Amino acid sequence: MNTNQSLTQFFEEQLQQAKVLFERALDCKHTEFDDLYPYMNEQPQFFWYKRYVAWQELLTVVRLASDLKIDWQPVF
Secondary structure, rough: HHHHHHHHHHHHHHHHHHHHHHHHHHHOOOOOHHOHHHHHOOHHHHHHHHHHHHHHHHHHHHHHHHHHHOHHHHHO
């Protein structure tokens, strides 16, 4: 496997993970973010912040893949 294929595979995996995290945040399901801040679950604004963080992670992976000319759209 060459470097380009490895990079493409890496970004596809990262994108899939970010997509699942975002979908779980939208569905109000447990995410890794809940483990980082367990005391925040009682705060109403945590719900929106968790969604924001998941959305930003997804956008970051998409932006990096686009900058590297990696086709990220088939993952969706």
